[in-house]
Amino acid sequence: MGNLLAWIRCFVRVAEAGSFSVVARELATTQPTISRQIAALEAHLGSLLLQRNSRGLSLTDDGATFYAQAVRVLEALDDAQQAVGDRALEPSGLLKMACPTAFSRIHIAPRLERFLRQHRRIRIELVMGEVFSDLIEEGLDLAVRIGELSDPGLVARPLGYSERITCASPAYLRRHGEPLKPADLADHECLLFTRIHPPNRWSFAHEGRTETVNVDGRLRSNNSEALRIAATDGLGITILPTWHFQGEPAKAGLTRVLQSFEPMPLPIHAVYASRRFVAPKVRAMIDFLVKEFASESSLQRGQWRTG
16 A cells, blocks of 8 residues: 555656656655656556657646646545644744624723744734624635624534623613613614624514514614613613623623513634634634633623512
């Protein structure tokens, strides 16, 4: 098997270089040695792979078919060897990751010191924003995304859940009254989060059922922190992630409404481009976030206390 693999590698290189002598120089051997390896492979397969003529070398039909398959096999083998080798390597290099701004400020940035202390050969470029970047186009190794995933080309690792509450400022509720059921929201100014589609349809879980209502308002944003500020300023009712609050909403100047109607939680994932193997630096960050978030009650389902 060892000889066969060497013959195949030699054949692929000869097919690509179009010359025995070029490959012989690359491998620091002689042209007759390369020729014997190709002949041995052809004898093993029982088929002529290369056509020798006055103009050089060319692939036969069988040779072209075998070359295409051989390249894939060698790439898969090299990837497998790399993956096993990578596991023994200390994670290193630049890790470029993207996160929503508010979530990053509250849950990612404060943890980076601990991560970098554990992985001294990793450098981080943190890209904060509300637009889902194209990982390949933007050169991103990793992204944290909140909400349902729509790109089947990405590999996703669950990190937790973004539970949410409906809230408004006391001043707004004094002026407009408090909604008692989701249908009442039609009579209120609602602050819409545009990263949930469609943003004007709010869904609530109540007594084992899902109730969805249409809402509207004069302000919408793709940034939950902007909506929190607007709600605190009395501009309307909004739905916010519970991780915005270090304690109860009242400490942020907000009052929870519709407490028996729970907005549907949003999944949180770490996503990366679909590859056969994950770089050690990416694996290190994902494993770190999974461990960190497992002990963060505001990122787990059923952990939010009403009040």
